[in-house]
Amino acid sequence: MQSKMIAYDPLTGEIRGICLTQPQVMAWQTQGLDITDGADEVDLATHRVMEGQVVAKTVVELVPDKSEFIAGGEEQAVVTVAVAGEEPPASIEVLVADAVQVVDLAAGFGQTLPITAPLPTTIEVRVADQLVYLDNGGCVITAGEEEAGG
Amino acid sequence: MASKVSEVVTSKAKARQVVTVKDGKLEVTDQAAASLQKVKALPTWLTQGPDAAGAYVEQELNGLSKEAKAALKELAGAVAALRDRVASLG
Numbered sequence: 001m002q003s004k005m006i007a008y009d010p011l012t013g014e015i016r017g018i019c020l021t022q023p024q025v026m027a028w029q030t031q032g033l034d035i036t037d038g039a040d041e042v043d044l045a046t047h048r049v050m051e052g053q054v055v056a057k058t059v060v061e062l063v064p065d066k067s068e069f070i071a072g073g074e075e076q077a078v079v080t081v082a083v084a085g086e087e088p089p090a091s092i093e094v095l096v097a098d099a100v101q102v103v104d105l106a107a108g109f110g111q112t113l114p115i116t117a118p119l120p121t122t123i124e125v126r127v128a129d130q131l132v133y134l135d136n137g138g139c140v141i142t143a144g145e146e147e148a149g150g
Numbered sequence: 151m152a153s154k155v156s157e158v159v160t161s162k163a164k165a166r167q168v169v170t171v172k173d174g175k176l177e178v179t180d181q182a183a184a185s186l187q188k189v190k191a192l193p194t195w196l197t198q199g200p201d202a203a204g205a206y207v208e209q210e211l212n213g214l215s216k217e218a219k220a221a222l223k224e225l226a227g228a229v230a231a232l233r234d235r236v237a238s239l240g
Contacts, residue, residue, distance in 0.1 A: 076175060097178045099169035114175040119187060121167060121180030143178070 006038035008049040014131050015044045015054075046134055057134035059084040060092065060127050064141050071121065071143035076114040079125050079139060083108040093128035095138075097121075100128055117143035 005019035007028035016033055019025045025035055038047070038054040047054050061082040069075035081103045083092060088108035094101050096115060103110040115123060126138035168179045189197065195206035211219065 096176050097167040097169050099176070101176065112176065113171070115178060116172075116175050117178045117180070119180050119183035121178060121183060123167075123178050 004038055004040060004042065006036050006042060006047075006049065006054055007033040008036065010034045012131060013049040015042070015047055015049060018042070018044070048131060058088075058132060060133045060135045062094070062125050062127070062135055062139045064125070064139050067140070068142045068144055069117075070146045071117045071119050073146070076116045077123075077141045078114050079112040079141075081105065081110045081112065083133075092133070095124075095126045095128050097123050097125075115141060119143070120145050 005025050006015055007017040007019055007025070008015045010033070015038075017024075017028055018038075019028060019035065029035060034049075034052075036049060036052055036054060042054050047056055049055070061080075061084075063080045063082070064077050065080070066077050069077050079094070079096075081092060081094060083089065083105060085108070088105055091102050091104045092110070094103050094112060096112060101112055103112055112125070115125075117123065121143050123141045123143065124138060125141065127133040127135040166181055168181060170177045170179070193206075195202045211222070214222070
């Protein structure tokens with residue numbers, strides 16, 4: 001397995017770059033970043049640095065019970081949150097249309113409040129902490145118009 | 151059914167969507183769609199051009215009292231004078 005140099009923010013652990021050459025390493029260091037070794041599969045989106053060690057972000061699945069519902073009626077959608085790992089947190093912050101919602105977890109599983117929309121719109125649901133968690137784009141729920149005649 | 155907004159959570163920076171906690175649910179309102187709905191809810195005479203608006207005003211005028219018509223005529227004269235004054239300013 002090949003290793004490569006990882007430049008990361010020492011305060012947050014966010015990986016800011018993969019260094020290929022020594023001048024590049026020095027350039028990152030002058031910007032206040034720390035350098036550590038990382039395996040070849042390490043990527044900015046999927047990993048972070050914790051206590052000097054490169055670790056994979058915790059995977060979170062956001063699964064809606066329905067990806068579409070009719071706006072303005074009684075219909076609603078609920079998103080199930082599943083946090084991977086042996087020691088999941090007791091709660092996690094989720095963004096529903098950029099509004100922070102705290103979802104309580106039991107053994108890594110939880111649900112958002114039911115989501116409704118009075119008018120047609122597209123609702124994006126993401127994990128708030130993109131540094132620690134990997135939600136693979138989260139999920140999108142479409143509140144659509146009722147079909148004419150239907 | 152009566153509903154109650156218990157908490158306004160937040161709005162996006164661009165104010166495109168507003169999320170409220172309502173009756174234990176997250177209600178996501180698209181502001182653009184809400185604005186469009188308001189426009190659609192306007193009376194047709196207001197949204198179908200000057201002719202429709204003119205016809206509506208004419209119809210409404212017919213139902214007014216003599217005094218109200220006189221007051222409106224005076225007001226229209228004042229508006230016209232003001233318009234001419236503004237135009238003369240170049």
